[in-house]
Amino acid sequence: EIMSDLCCFGALSIMTGARILAIVIVGAVRQSIIVFSRIRLLYQDELTWFKIASVVFGIFGLIAAILVFVACEKQRAALMKPILAFCV
Numbered sequence: 001e002i003m004s005d006l007c008c009f010g011a012l013s014i015m016t017g018a019r020i021l022a023i024v025i026v027g028a029v030r031q032s033i034i035v036f037s038r039i040r041l042l043y044q045d046e047l048t049w050f051k052i053a054s055v056v057f058g059i060f061g062l063i064a065a066i067l068v069f070v071a072c073e074k075q076r077a078a079l080m081k082p083i084l085a086f087c088v
Contacts, residue, residue, distance in 0.1 A: 018071070018083075019072055021087075026061075029065070032057070036051070067080070068083050
């Protein structure tokens with residue numbers, strides 16, 4: 001058997017592990033928003049490309065994390081693809 005229903009060395013189910021990963025990603029996006037707001041205060045008119053990239057990256061991360069919860073609820077593996085792209 002190539003695939004297993006367990007992750008984290010057999011301690012958790014795949015669904016629980018995916019939900020934990022999504023919660024960690026939401027926390028990381030939240031932290032990046034805080035850092036972004038502090039950088040924005042330092043460089044108000046500069047780094048416009050950084051502002052745009054940060055917003056796009058944050059929105060994509062939140063959407064990917066939400067799709068993990070939807071995928072776990074509906075048991076559809078195809079909805080996990082955005083989180084794989086986000087993590088890579």
